[in-house]
Amino acid sequence: MQHFTKAEIRQIDDLYQEFMKVIKAKFDRERVERIEKAFKFSNAAHDGIKRKSGEPFILHPLSVAIIVAKDMGLGATTICASILHDVVEDTEYSISDIKNMFGPRVAVIVDGLTKLSGDFESKQALSLKKILMTLSEDVRVILIKIADRLHNMRTLDSMEPQKKIKIAGETLYLFVPLAHRLGLYAIKSELEELSFKYKHPEEYNRILLMLHNQEEKRNYLVNEFIRPIKEKLESENIESTVTHRLKSTYSIWQKMKTKGVTFNEIYDILAVRIIIKTRQGISEKRQCFDVLSLVTDIYKPHPDRIRDWITMPKANGYESLHVTVMGPQGKWVEVQIRTERMDEVAEYGFAAHYRYKDISTFENELDTWIARIREQLRSQDSDAFEFLDDFKLNLYATEINVFTPNGDMISMPLGSTVVDFAYEIHTDLGNKCIGAKINLKLVPISHVLNNGDQVEILTSEKQVPQLEWLEFATTAKARTKIKNAFKLKKKEHIEKGKEIVEEAMKQVKAPITSNNLKKLISHFNLNNKEQLYSELGMGFLELGNLNEIIGKKSPNKLVKYWNITFSRKKKAEDQNDLSDLKKIDKGKPFLLKENQDNVTYSLAKCCNPIPGDEVIGYIGADDHVIIHKTGCKEVEKLLSSHGNRIITAEWTRFKKQSYLTRLRLEGFDRIGIVNEVTNVISKQNSINMRSVKFDTHEGIFEGDLFLYIHDAEHLNNLISKLEKIRGIENVSRDENLND
Ligand code: MN
Numbered sequence: 001m002q003h004f005t006k007a008e009i010r011q012i013d014d015l016y017q018e019f020m021k022v023i024k025a026k027f028d029r030e031r032v033e034r035i036e037k038a039f040k041f042s043n044a045a046h047d048g049i050k051r052k053s054g055e056p057f058i059l060h061p062l063s064v065a066i067i068v069a070k071d072m073g074l075g076a077t078t079i080c081a082s083i084l085h086d087v088v089e090d091t092e093y094s095i096s097d098i099k100n101m102f103g104p105r106v107a108v109i110v111d112g113l114t115k116l117s118g119d120f121e122s123k124q125a126l127s128l129k130k131i132l133m134t135l136s137e138d139v140r141v142i143l144i145k146i147a148d149r150l151h152n153m154r155t156l157d158s159m160e161p162q163k164k165i166k167i168a169g170e171t172l173y174l175f176v177p178l179a180h181r182l183g184l185y186a187i188k189s190e191l192e193e194l195s196f197k198y199k200h201p202e203e204y205n206r207i208l209l210m211l212h213n214q215e216e217k218r219n220y221l222v223n224e225f226i227r228p229i230k231e232k233l234e235s236e237n238i239e240s241t242v243t244h245r246l247k248s249t250y251s252i253w254q255k256m257k258t259k260g261v262t263f264n265e266i267y268d269i270l271a272v273r274i275i276i277k278t279r280q281g282i283s284e285k286r287q288c289f290d291v292l293s294l295v296t297d298i299y300k301p302h303p304d305r306i307r308d309w310i311t312m313p314k315a316n317g318y319e320s321l322h323v324t325v326m327g328p329q330g331k332w333v334e335v336q337i338r339t340e341r342m343d344e345v346a347e348y349g350f351a352a353h354y355r356y357k358d359i360s361t362f363e364n365e366l367d368t369w370i371a372r373i374r375e376q377l378r379s380q381d382s383d384a385f386e387f388l389d390d391f392k393l394n395l396y397a398t399e400i401n402v403f404t405p406n407g408d409m410i411s412m413p414l415g416s417t418v419v420d421f422a423y424e425i426h427t428d429l430g431n432k433c434i435g436a437k438i439n440l441k442l443v444p445i446s447h448v449l450n451n452g453d454q455v456e457i458l459t460s461e462k463q464v465p466q467l468e469w470l471e472f473a474t475t476a477k478a479r480t481k482i483k484n485a486f487k488l489k490k491k492e493h494i495e496k497g498k499e500i501v502e503e504a505m506k507q508v509k510a511p512i513t514s515n516n517l518k519k520l521i522s523h524f525n526l527n528n529k530e531q532l533y534s535e536l537g538m539g540f541l542e543l544g545n546l547n548e549i550i551g552k553k554s555p556n557k558l559v560k561y562w563n564i565t566f567s568r569k570k571k572a573e574d575q576n577d578l579s580d581l582k583k584i585d586k587g588k589p590f591l592l593k594e595n596q597d598n599v600t601y602s603l604a605k606c607c608n609p610i611p612g613d614e615v616i617g618y619i620g621a622d623d624h625v626i627i628h629k630t631g632c633k634e635v636e637k638l639l640s641s642h643g644n645r646i647i648t649a650e651w652t653r654f655k656k657q658s659y660l661t662r663l664r665l666e667g668f669d670r671i672g673i674v675n676e677v678t679n680v681i682s683k684q685n686s687i688n689m690r691s692v693k694f695d696t697h698e699g700i701f702e703g704d705l706f707l708y709i710h711d712a713e714h715l716n717n718l719i720s721k722l723e724k725i726r727g728i729e730n731v732s733r734d735e736n737l738n739d
Pocket of ligand 1 (some may be wrong): 060085086148
């Protein structure tokens with residue numbers, strides 16, 4: 001066996017000394033000796049072995065043990081198990097060796113860790129269940145597993161790029177929610193930050209840079225903000241520490257993504273924390289509320305932003321009082337108020353109870369929680385899923401269980417359709433699928449499955465895979481099978497399509513020149529000749545008005561922007577549904593015209609589109625078309641359930657009519673701002689006001705405007721003019737016209 005160099009041995013010793021400092025401060029002699037023994041054994045077992053990074057392997061279990069001891073505050077048994085956690089997996093020693101040397105309690109934990117290891121990669125669904133099972137046996141196994149992952153994330157740099165992304169994804173997916181549920185706030189945040197850094201390095205660096213650019217301004221602001229609070233706390237003789245922290249880059253990124261806001265629009269980047277040294281004789285809750293009233297004497301609170309997690313602690317045990325107040329310079333600042341004990345619980349979760357020797361409460365809570373998991377795992381009803389949602393584990397939140405007619409359970413991703421299910425069971429069943437019977441009701445092939453559905457696939461010998469199935473097939477398996485079926489036939493389709501073109505050209509006596517083909521390709525918004533032939537061959541396109549297409553010049557592309565055909569969404573008709581969809585030609589965009597004799601469409605009330613908005617149509621009963629904005633939430637639903645009824649739509653030029661639209665304004669109040677806003681609007685002669693409402697409170701200015709507007713271009717003009725008014729921070733269109 002190869003031994004370590006002097007420098008490596010020194011490296012091990014340095015870390016070991018750091019570790020022993022923590023241990024000796026916490027434990028009695030007997031425990032310290034047990035831990036020393038575990039280290040010596042592990043160190044000898046891993047002797048000469050190195051990690052991918054080239055460092056001695058023992059540095060890994062030792063670092064994990066430091067996390068377990070210092071950051072989680074766990075006991076001697078757990079610390080011993082964490083030093084030994086890779087021994088059985090990676091060396092000659094067995095579980096019975098561990099049991100003989102360190103007793104059954106340490107051995108059980110090491111055994112649990114060995115069984116869990118290396119398993120996350122392939123079947124995540126299985127491993128999560130395994131984790132929860134283990135969790136219900138001994139939560140310490142999971143705590144060590146989280147510490148193990150944290151150290152692996154800290155040292156991820158030495159991994160290959162592919163592995164980095166994979167491990168980071170898995171961490172976000174599995175370990176972050178677990179750390180959250182166990183209330184390990186600091187560890188959860190660090191895991192999130194590290195995963196974000198490796199998964200999205202560009203975004204991570206961009207946010208880091210923006211935070212850095214603001215640093216000076218922010219430091220000034222925070223000092224100005226804290227000073228009067230500190231003075232007041234001192235004069236009231238309340239012993240406390242006031243700190244401040246930045247929102248993590250990961251949560252900034254999340255907020256930008258989910259709320260669609262820019263970096264500058266996030267108002268709670270900064271949080272100030274007041275940690276009160278608990279006084280005897282007064283309840284902790286009372287002490288926190290006293291400080292709250294002291295803070296709100298200085299700064300005005302936002303009425304909707306007081307959160308009391310002391311009266312009603314979060315599920316993971318978090319207790320704190322949060323209030324958002326208006327600081328100097330008109331910036332909102334979040335203030336968190338809590339006692340020292342609450343702060344420890346917030347940072348270290350359940351493990352914090354150990355530090356306060358409140359082990360009885362801790363174990364009671366934990367026992368109840370674990371008993372619940374055990375029970376839920378045993379019963380397979382739908383409530384078990386609600387329970388798992390509670391964990392915020394994406395995996396279960398996005399999985400459903402459905403059943404075959406024989407009662408076999410199949411797990412599918414949330415959003416799976418009948419065709420996904422058919423392919424999940426068998427390729428032939430997928431290829432021949434025409435629909436399904438769910439709980440005895442007939443449903444089309446695009447139907448989205450619900451948790452608990454019993455699905456009987458209906459087939460027809462005449463059925464063949466259709467390309468448009470790809471629009472509602474969501475599982476990788478179904479999509480691959482459908483695409484494969486088409487690859488086999490592509491040649492045939494191209495041949496057939498070519499014949500169709502030749503025949504049609506012959507009929508209108510036009511030559512097959514590359515120029516004419518180009519006109520066809522651009523008419524159908526395709527990319528190339530091959531695509532034209534194959535789509536014709538498959539019957540997705542029809543050459544109805546060939547003369548018109550090739551006879552005239554290609555359409556002028558510089559017409560007003562709403563006259564350009566938006567992306568072509570070709571939908572072949574669903575066989576089951578053909579009867580009432582005959583009259584509308586779905587190969588062409590549906591034209592929206594002003595003042596038609598008989599109105600054949602209406603504008604959806606959910607998103608209230610106006611001329612110029614990018615829109616699509618939904619063909620309802622009697623060929624009546626309902627027009628939605630393409631980004632409307634309803635459209636997403638319609639696309640998955642009635643994809644065959646969606647057509648592209650475009651506006652012809654609208655002149656006369658006006659449409660009611662709503663704008664919301666936000667900003668900082670100043671004298672004359674209302675005047676300026678109404679001036680800007682009345683100067684636009686294409687726009688009329690129906691009603692305007694302005695409101696200011698605590699320096700914040702809000703406007704709610706109902707306007708009559710001709711089209712999106714006018715509206716966008718107005719918005720950019722309003723945005724230029726000093727004090728206005730945000731102007732947005734509100735699609736909801738109801739109060
Ligand atoms: Mn490990």
